Amino acid sequence: MKSFYIIFFVLFTCVSFAQNVKVLNKTTQEPIFGVAIYNVDKSKSEITNFRGEASLSEFDEGEDIYFKHLSHVLKQTTKFIIGSRNKIYLESNTEGLQEIVISASKFQQNKRDIPQKIVSLNSKNIQFTNPQTSADLLETTGQVYVQKSQMGGGSPMIRGFSTNRLLITVDGVRMNNAIFRGGNLQNVIAIDPFSIQNTEVTLGAGSVIYGSDAVGGVMSFYTQKPQLSYTDSLLVKSNVVARYASASNEKTGHFDLNLGYKNWGFVTSASYTDFGDLKMGKNGPDDYLRPEYVVTTAEGDIVQGNSDPLVQKYSGYNQLNLMQKVRYEPLENLSFDLGLFYTTSSNIPRYDRLIRYRSGTLRSAGWNYGPQNWFMSNLQVTKLSSNSNLYDKIKATIAYQNFEESRMDRDFQSSIRSIREEAVDAYSFNLDLEKTLDSKTQFFYGFEYVYNKVTSSGEDENIDSNTLELTVSRYPNGATWQSTAVYSSIKYKPNTKFVFQSGLRFNHVVSKADFTENNVYLNLPFTVSNNEAGALTGTAGVSWTPNKMMQWKLNASSAFRAPNIDDIGKVFDSEPGSVVVPNDNLKPEYAYGGEVGLKLNFNESLILDLNTYYTYLDNALVRRDYSLNGETEIMYDGELSNVQAIQNASKAWIYGFEVGLKYKLSKQLELTSQYNIIGGTEEDEGIEVPIRHVAPYFGNTHITWAKNKLKVDAFANYNNELSFNQLAPSEIEKDYIYALDADGNPYSPAWYTLNLRTQYQWRKSTSISASIENITNQRYKTYSSGIAAAGINVILALKYSL
Incomplete structure (x- = not known):
């Protein structure tokens, strides 16, 4: 009878592990909320709770399962591979945002491949520095100098250039217009620092991709993207x-x-x-x-x-x-x-x-x-x-x-x-x-x-x-x-x-x-x-x-x-x-x-x-x-x-x-x-x-x-x-x-x-x-x-x- 209970306990544990999973950040070991879990055709789906947990009971042992989260790298595995470990570790791409840039070509590239110098700030940087305005955010890079004629101002200077010789973009759209002047500008403070997901500052010319005004540099602001559940859950x-x-x-x-x-x-x-x-x-x-x-x-x-x-x-x-x-x-x-x-x-x-x-x-x-x-x-x-x-x-x-x-x-x-x-x-x-x-x-x-x-x-x-x-x-x-x-x-x-x-x-x-x-x-x-x-x-x-x-x-x-x-x-x-x-x-x-x-x-x-x-x-x-x-x-x-x-x-x-x-x-x-x-x-x-x-x-x-x-x-x-x-x-x-x-x-x-x-x-x-x-x-x-x-x-x- 004692051996029966031991076998039952082992089987129960294996089944439990096989039907539940905990998703964790690989670096911090913290649970990740809101991870979308789905199969190839998305006919089966789950989403992790505040403890990073979700059930895998509806998935078959050998079918491909995807774990997707906006701030982490997509992971593909199977229920069989997960086995009794009961845990999945996702790589954070938050740090990777500093290695992947968009502004150099409008599509993602590895920063190491870009001949120009690009300074990046991600959402964690922004939250920690807690800037008053987007001009102050640029100043935290240590490579953008900011002039202020008044408190409601902030005119960036990059490598000896300023105002209409620098280009500002928001989600890829140029903000510079026909009356951007050579005198000090404060248009950058119109961008809400709380809405910014990441910022890329190109030091030096960017006219090939952005045209007129990108003489001394390009300041690219990318705002928060809506996150989807990829499941039937909200x-x-x-x-x-x-x-x-x-x-x-x-x-x-x-x-x-x-x-x-x-x-x-x-x-x-x-x-x-x-x-x-x-x-x-x-x-x-x-x-x-x-x-x-x-x-x-x-x-x-x-x-x-x-x-x-x-x-x-x-x-x-x-x-x-x-x-x-x-x-x-x-x-x-x-x-x-x-x-x-x-x-x-x-x-x-x-x-x-x-x-x-x-x-x-x-x-x-x-x-x-x-x-x-x-x-x-x-x-x-x-x-x-x-x-x-x-x-x-x-x-x-x-x-x-x-x-x-x-x-x-x-x-x-x-x-x-x-x-x-x-x-x-x-x-x-x-x-x-x-x-x-x-x-x-x-x-x-x-x-x-x-x-x-x-x-x-x-x-x-x-x-x-x-x-x-x-x-x-x-x-x-x-x-x-x-x-x-x-x-x-x-x-x-x-x-x-x-x-x-x-x-x-x-x-x-x-x-x-x-x-x-x-x-x-x-x-x-x-x-x-x-x-x-x-x-x-x-x-x-x-x-x-x-x-x-x-x-x-x-x-x-x-x-x-x-x-x-x-x-x-x-x-x-x-x-x-x-x-x-x-x-x-x-x-x-x-x-x-x-x-x-x-x-x-x-x-x-x-x-x-x-x-x-x-x-x-x-x-x-x-x-x-x-x-x-x-x-x-x-x-x-x-x-x-x-x-x-x-x-x-x-x-x-x-x-x-x-x-x-x-x-x-x-x-x-x-x-x-x-x-x-x-x-x-x-x-x-x-x-x-x-x-x-x-x-x-x-x-x-x-x-x-x-x-x-x-x-x-x-x-x-x-x-x-x-x-x-x-x-x-x-x-x-x-x-x-x-x-x-x-x-x-x-x-x-x-x-x-x-x-x-x-x-x-x-x-x-x-x-x-x-x-x-x-x-x-x-x-x-x-x-x-x-x-x-x-x-x-x-x-x-x-x-x-x-």
């Missing part, structure tokens, strides 16, 4: 986040919900952030203090003393981000993705304009960007397997975007408020294809069409009489900009050690503008502008890994930026006493560059990443003095102003060196560091002068400790000085945003911050993040910024996941 996932930051009294709330069905998936995301006035640090130049500000009363404008000069009065704003995505997968390799995005803000005070003085008195009673609105809808159809002779993979993307922005400013004790409103309707279509020619060669090619239409108006409002009068608009109303392009790229990989990639792109760009309305005020020598340009760009590079320790990368490329409506038709006050007027005689600017990279990997314990680059910019589009009908000065907004225009009037030479280090001190402790050296000059009337967007030398160092549920990061950010002689002429003219040296000249002081960041996974569903930034309470500004950075800043965040 997959539900949700996250709620609350965050507070002391320096700006920031209050942020976020919510997202994923509903996954067998063939359909839905993601809804919403974030709201309210920022108060930002408080700067105590230790630093007094030049940055805010001793007084303008208050408008019933009796008029008065200057009022600031009770706390560290508080940057009139810098706060709020922002709402909404996203809805839908995914439909009728077949294994065919998907339809619809994305809807909407971002809006309150008025955003232009802080750097509020601190300007004229004749010893604050110049402006008010200077605001109006609500910054961005809407995007895009539909993407992707087929990843085909028997066609023309392609193996194909992706078609159609998108519509609407950008709305405005500017409202009034001088101190003036009754006239200038209001200028702009909007852009942007349509785009992309067709991208990939074809494997043989076991060693892949061919990528595609087509792109972009059409932008600009509406613009200008009004002067009399605040005493409440009357409006038309005035010159910022852009020619009804102007259009369109681009048509074809591109091709080839990848040759004869073995695992060597990869060669090369590509060509031809772009044809046409812009049209009618200045009839603005000629009432400007008396231009022309009424219509028709600007056409063709541009051919190319790239070629190799990635060579002679052994496990060493990898070389070598790349040469050309890039271009075609003049847009902002270049051709803008009218605005570029600086105190100057006005920019239209110029219809413009050509594309070209960049020619090369880079060499060396990565040394010493058994994964020490990794050194070295890169050097050089770029020559020809026919550069720059703002220079100009004459209008023979006049070098005109009246603009009631002020006699020096006339300027965008012109092909410069050449530039930019060079740099980057070094990155990663050192594994122990299993739990890791040291990482990044340092960037950038230099360059441009030609100004035959004289070589510093370039505006070449950032100071900058870097960071992190010591990270992680064990079980706790992760701690102690880090320093640091930035070299730019002396008066190192400032570009256009920066010297903005002396009100800089500190003054011993001779009374503007300069950008060196600075550093010490910071501590922690994250604790309290329960499976709950994580707590706490940070102290700028512990020593430094008072500083990032280079070219109008607003001082936060002083000591305590940040608390609570995340609950369902």
